[in-house]
Amino acid sequence: MSARNRELANLILAGLVSTAAFASVTIALEDEVAYGSLVWVAVFAGVYLVAHLIARRTVPHADPALLPLAAVLSAIGLSVIYRLDPDDASRQAVWVVVGLAFFVGTLVWLRFDYRVLERYKYLFGLGAVLLLLLPSVPGLGLEVNGVRLWVEVGPLQFQPGELAKIMLVVFLAGYLRDKREVLAQGRLKDFGPLLAIWGAAMLVLVQTSDLGSALLNFGIFLAMLYAATGRALYVAAGLVLFLGGAAALYNALDRVQQRVTVWLHPWTDDKVYCSLNGLMEYRQNCDSYQLVKSLYSIANGGYGGTGLGQGTFTSVEGTPLIPYLNTDFIYSAIAQELGLIGASAVLLVFMVFVARGMRIALVAQDGFSKLLAVGLTFGFALQTFIIVGGVLRVVPLTGITMPFVSYGGSSIVANFIMLALLLLVSNRAGAAAAERR
Amino acid sequence: MNRQIARVAAAAMLLLVGLVVATTYWQTWARPALAERQDNEIQRVAQFEIERGEITAHGRRLARNRERKVAGRTLYFRRYPQGALTAHVVGYSTQSRSRAGLERSLNDYLTASNQDLSDFVETSLNKLRGKPVQGNNVRLTLDLEAQRVALEQLGDTCGAVAALDPRTGRVKVIASSPSYNPNLVERRFDEIAKIGAACSPAAPLINRATWGLYPPGSTFKVVTASAALDSDRYTPASTFVDPGYCIAYGKRVNNYDTSSPFGTHSLVTALQYSVNSTFCKIGQALGAKRVLEEAKDFGFYEAPPLETPESERRASGLYEDGELYYPKRNSDVDAGRMAFGQERLLVTPLQMAMVAGAIGNAGILMRPYVVDRIVSPAGEIVQKTKKERIRRAVEPTTARDVGEMMVRAVQSGTGTSAQISGVRVGGKTGTAETGIAGRNVTWFIAFAGPEGERPKVAIAVVLENQTSTGGATAAPIARAVMQALLDSTANT
Numbered sequence: 001m002s003a004r005n006r007e008l009a010n011l012i013l014a015g016l017v018s019t020a021a022f023a024s025v026t027i028a029l030e031d032e033v034a035y036g037s038l039v040w041v042a043v044f045a046g047v048y049l050v051a052h053l054i055a056r057r058t059v060p061h062a063d064p065a066l067l068p069l070a071a072v073l074s075a076i077g078l079s080v081i082y083r084l085d086p087d088d089a090s091r092q093a094v095w096v097v098v099g100l101a102f103f104v105g106t107l108v109w110l111r112f113d114y115r116v117l118e119r120y121k122y123l124f125g126l127g128a129v130l131l132l133l134l135p136s137v138p139g140l141g142l143e144v145n146g147v148r149l150w151v152e153v154g155p156l157q158f159q160p161g162e163l164a165k166i167m168l169v170v171f172l173a174g175y176l177r178d179k180r181e182v183l184a185q186g187r188l189k190d191f192g193p194l195l196a197i198w199g200a201a202m203l204v205l206v207q208t209s210d211l212g213s214a215l216l217n218f219g220i221f222l223a224m225l226y227a228a229t230g231r232a233l234y235v236a237a238g239l240v241l242f243l244g245g246a247a248a249l250y251n252a253l254d255r256v257q258q259r260v261t262v263w264l265h266p267w268t269d270d271k272v273y274c275s276l277n278g279l280m281e282y283r284q285n286c287d288s289y290q291l292v293k294s295l296y297s298i299a300n301g302g303y304g305g306t307g308l309g310q311g312t313f314t315s316v317e318g319t320p321l322i323p324y325l326n327t328d329f330i331y332s333a334i335a336q337e338l339g340l341i342g343a344s345a346v347l348l349v350f351m352v353f354v355a356r357g358m359r360i361a362l363v364a365q366d367g368f369s370k371l372l373a374v375g376l377t378f379g380f381a382l383q384t385f386i387i388v389g390g391v392l393r394v395v396p397l398t399g400i401t402m403p404f405v406s407y408g409g410s411s412i413v414a415n416f417i418m419l420a421l422l423l424l425v426s427n428r429a430g431a432a433a434a435e436r437r
Numbered sequence: 438m439n440r441q442i443a444r445v446a447a448a449a450m451l452l453l454v455g456l457v458v459a460t461t462y463w464q465t466w467a468r469p470a471l472a473e474r475q476d477n478e479i480q481r482v483a484q485f486e487i488e489r490g491e492i493t494a495h496g497r498r499l500a501r502n503r504e505r506k507v508a509g510r511t512l513y514f515r516r517y518p519q520g521a522l523t524a525h526v527v528g529y530s531t532q533s534r535s536r537a538g539l540e541r542s543l544n545d546y547l548t549a550s551n552q553d554l555s556d557f558v559e560t561s562l563n564k565l566r567g568k569p570v571q572g573n574n575v576r577l578t579l580d581l582e583a584q585r586v587a588l589e590q591l592g593d594t595c596g597a598v599a600a601l602d603p604r605t606g607r608v609k610v611i612a613s614s615p616s617y618n619p620n621l622v623e624r625r626f627d628e629i630a631k632i633g634a635a636c637s638p639a640a641p642l643i644n645r646a647t648w649g650l651y652p653p654g655s656t657f658k659v660v661t662a663s664a665a666l667d668s669d670r671y672t673p674a675s676t677f678v679d680p681g682y683c684i685a686y687g688k689r690v691n692n693y694d695t696s697s698p699f700g701t702h703s704l705v706t707a708l709q710y711s712v713n714s715t716f717c718k719i720g721q722a723l724g725a726k727r728v729l730e731e732a733k734d735f736g737f738y739e740a741p742p743l744e745t746p747e748s749e750r751r752a753s754g755l756y757e758d759g760e761l762y763y764p765k766r767n768s769d770v771d772a773g774r775m776a777f778g779q780e781r782l783l784v785t786p787l788q789m790a791m792v793a794g795a796i797g798n799a800g801i802l803m804r805p806y807v808v809d810r811i812v813s814p815a816g817e818i819v820q821k822t823k824k825e826r827i828r829r830a831v832e833p834t835t836a837r838d839v840g841e842m843m844v845r846a847v848q849s850g851t852g853t854s855a856q857i858s859g860v861r862v863g864g865k866t867g868t869a870e871t872g873i874a875g876r877n878v879t880w881f882i883a884f885a886g887p888e889g890e891r892p893k894v895a896i897a898v899v900l901e902n903q904t905s906t907g908g909a910t911a912a913p914i915a916r917a918v919m920q921a922l923l924d925s926t927a928n929t
Contacts, residue, residue: 227441228923239489267474284476293478298463300479312479316532318507321478340464344457351453362439374442381449385456392459412740 002058003064003430010068011052013229015045018075021308025083029310040093044075051100054264055423058107063360064425070404070419074412076346077405081326083309088326088407095409099416104254118368121145121174124167128202131164132217138206143252161213162401162414165383166421168217169224169375176228177367184229185296194238197221202245209255211246213388216379219244224371227361256396261286263396266295293322293393294332298343305339312336326407328399331391346405347388354381360426363433369425376418412414443907460496478742481532485763487511490547490572490814492527492539494579497528500540511569515540521616522584526807527576528743529619537642538810546811546819547572571841578607579808583921587612590914595636596900597645599786602897603794605824606803608743610896611787611920613649617641617755636901647743647750650783654867654907655711655851656880659777659792659839662708664731664887665719666835672704673838675879683717683773709850711866713777720776724767728776729755734793734830738763739883743787744808748786753784778867786897789882794895796843797884799864800836802827822912840884846885855881855912858922860889866907866916879903879910885919894922 018042025035046070054068074096082089132133134151135141142150151160205214222238250257258275266288274286283293300312313333314320323327335343357377359431364370380403390397472480492500492919499595502513515530527537549572589600591614600610607803615634632641634761665671679699698710707715720728736849740750755762764770774780795802843863846852852864886892896919898911
């Protein structure tokens with residue numbers, strides 16, 4: 001079976017899973033399978049089918065698993081968002097369509113040779129830094145929850161950080177391919193780029209107060225630097241620098257400080273100062289309210305979960321228990337309703353996605369392609385780790401999205417562009433292999 | 438470069454595997470501890486998804502559920518249609534998981550978490566079908582009409598009424614005044630806090646009938662008289678000379694009414710007219726421990742075994758510094774003063790109703806119970822309370838003789854205002870002086886039934902902050918409640 005036929009078969013499977021998920025949500029919420037809601041599933045499947053048909057023409061030799069995996073993740077995300085707030089779900093559905101349009105656009109635009117991107121690597125690098133700093137421009141940036149990650153232009157809000165991440169990977173792939181032999185020597189002066197990027201990461205951290213996006217971008221850089229040079233020393237030095245820098249800035253950054261305190265001691269037996277209302281409160285009723293309620297939600301899932309649509313997310317009075325459940329905390333909704341089995345299955349989908357992405361990096365022919373694939377895939381894995389790990393209290397909680405699953409337009413669009421780039425890299429290697437046969 | 442890529446891939450996978458491990462930790466290992474936490478609102482909501490069992494008495498609902506849809510799910514909220522009428526027995530169950538009364542002690546039954554394995558399979562299936570868990574229904578023995586009379590009679594006075602059927606132990610009345618409306622506990626607790634009565638603190642939430650401790654006054658003479666007869670050292674005809682006072686530890690203890698000493702009289706007369714000096718002598722002759730042993734046979738020194746929470750019941754007996762106290766030696770206690778209900782004796786109304794009941798029931802003490810049966814949602818009986826004998830408290834002849842003395846006290850003694858025409862009533866008054874004017878605790882304990890039959894009713898009435906005597910204040914209330922109970926038992 002050709003790669004694209006396998007993709008179609010996988011997509012049909014993904015469609016069945018999505019239909020089951022959506023149907024069980026509507027049954028739980030409305031006691032019946034609403035006919036109108038099934039139209040949504042059909043539209044959803046149709047859009048993916050169109051994406052598949054375009055992929056057939058543009059990337060015939062690409063990996064057959066990635067698009068269906070993205071379909072499964074976005075369907076799970078949509079089902080859970082629908083279950084939490086149907087209005088948000090229709091907006092998210094529109095964003096999935098827009099994201100797939102970007103996916104198709106990227107495929108069509110770069111169908112001949114995506115390596116033209118390498119030529120504009122410095123432009124991408126500059127773009128990445130500008131986008132990351134955009135939210136801290138007065139009048140443009142928007143502070144949400146004490147963190148400056150958003151940009152507001154008229155009625156439109158978006159998180160430029162999501163797009164910046166991809167541009168950074170493109171820049172680093174081009175730059176490191178150029179300089180890898182030199183940097184691989186590991187002389188003292190070769191630490192220059194490392195220090196420069198570290199400086200940029202610290203600047204972003206100070207400007208946005210967001211540990212998550214700084215950690216994500218710096219982590220992508222370290223992974224790509226290691227892949228390019230094979231020097232573990234860079235990774236060690238980079239981690240020391242990052243943690244040292246973050247520790248040095250710790251006292252100056254209230255927001256980071258608060259997040260770390262919440263992470264280490266979410267529950268207190270005595271009342272402590274509450275920064276939200278200036279009174280003395282138990283921390284679980286104040287700064288760590290969100291995290292603690294989310295942990296209760298996860299724990300309530302147990303092995304099998306409550307079932308889709310059966311979880312408890314509102315109080316007896318009907319008010320939501322966990323703020324930002326749709327975006328930052330969607331994993332805690334998934335974990336409660338699908339339980340350990342379902343949440344692990346979702347993480348398994350992420351793992352398969354990462355495995356396929358890394359495989360693309362392994363079989364790619366040239367350095368730029370390899371670095372591009374490894375950077376995009378590692379970024380995908382690290383982003384998932386930072387947000388889900390934050391929800392699970394493995395790392396301090398930061399407000400980034402769970403790829404393909406969380407509610408949010410910028411994230412969906414950026415992830416579909418990333419998917420298109422991975423398929424383009426994969427297609428090139430696949431085509432070369434087919435030629436050799 | 439592929440070796441490095443493989444390592445980066447391994448690192449990425451390791452990160453995701455870490456997430457699976459962390460998820461496992463929270464959903465299995467840490468789960469029970471998180472479920473226990475007070476601020477875990479999910480567990481709180483879960484309580485409301487259970488259709489809690491109803492509590493009824495003779496077909497009238499005392500606690501029921503009101504269904505309400507909240508954010509797409511059905512929740513069950515508790516309502517108490519009878520309001521303050523049975524508040525102290527039924528109690529309340531609120532959203533903040535605070536509970537009292539049977540709502541607390543029978544929570545496992547009411548939420549159906551008392552189930553065995555086959556029930557567990559059934560409820561699991563229901564859960565899959567999306568049906569709510571249904572709790573078991575509880576039927577009580579209370580007589581609501583008599584209960585209403587008792588509360589009405591108590592009015593603004595602080596006090597309590599406990600009444601039961603001495604033949605079976607079925608509790609008919611548990612009234613505590615002031616009472617409160619359990620529907621207000623949830624949101625309008627300040628209105629309960631504002632409840633006032635002729636005592637301070639009014640403490641409306643306390644069940645005075647089972648938790649209130651009062652000096653028994655002369656009602657304890659029933660216990661002393663029983664001890665005297667059971668000891669075989671006295672008979673009803675034993676004679677005494679009353680000087681109008683009794684010497685205890687070199688001090689004079691006067692009779693209630695010192696104006697006319699009784700002179701030479703029998704034990705029957707002593708109980709009939711409540712002669713302190715005589716019981717003082719009997720107590721000193723028997724010794725404190727002998728009298729207390731008799732009291733134990735009536736159930737003292739143990740909280741009466743009712744189904745309400747243990748924390749809402751207290752044992753009767755001698756108290757020292759707020760603790761139940763049993764003397765090691767006779768000389769530790771002033772037996773003379775104890776014998777007529779002073780010293781450090783403190784008793785609950787339910788206990789005194791049990792004393793009157795055991796005398797009326799030929800000396801047999803029955804286990805008091807307020808839960809008639811527990812019925813599953815399908816109508817099957819989960820548990821049915823059978824009448825149970827605790828022990829023989831006194832000899833049959835003693836019960837007969839002391840009972841006769843109590844009947845005389847009502848016929849022509851201190852308790853005449855408890856007379857009911859055509860009914861045999863035996864009673865004993867009590868007036869415990871606190872030494873402060875207007876702060877007397879007054880009592881009346883009694884049994885009643887048709888002539889020639891075992892008494893059907895035993896009762897204890899206690900009133901706080903009284904200026905007058907038990908015969909004048911408590912006996913009429915006992916009369917009204919007994920009348921109501923006899924009327925309704927006559928109909929059934």
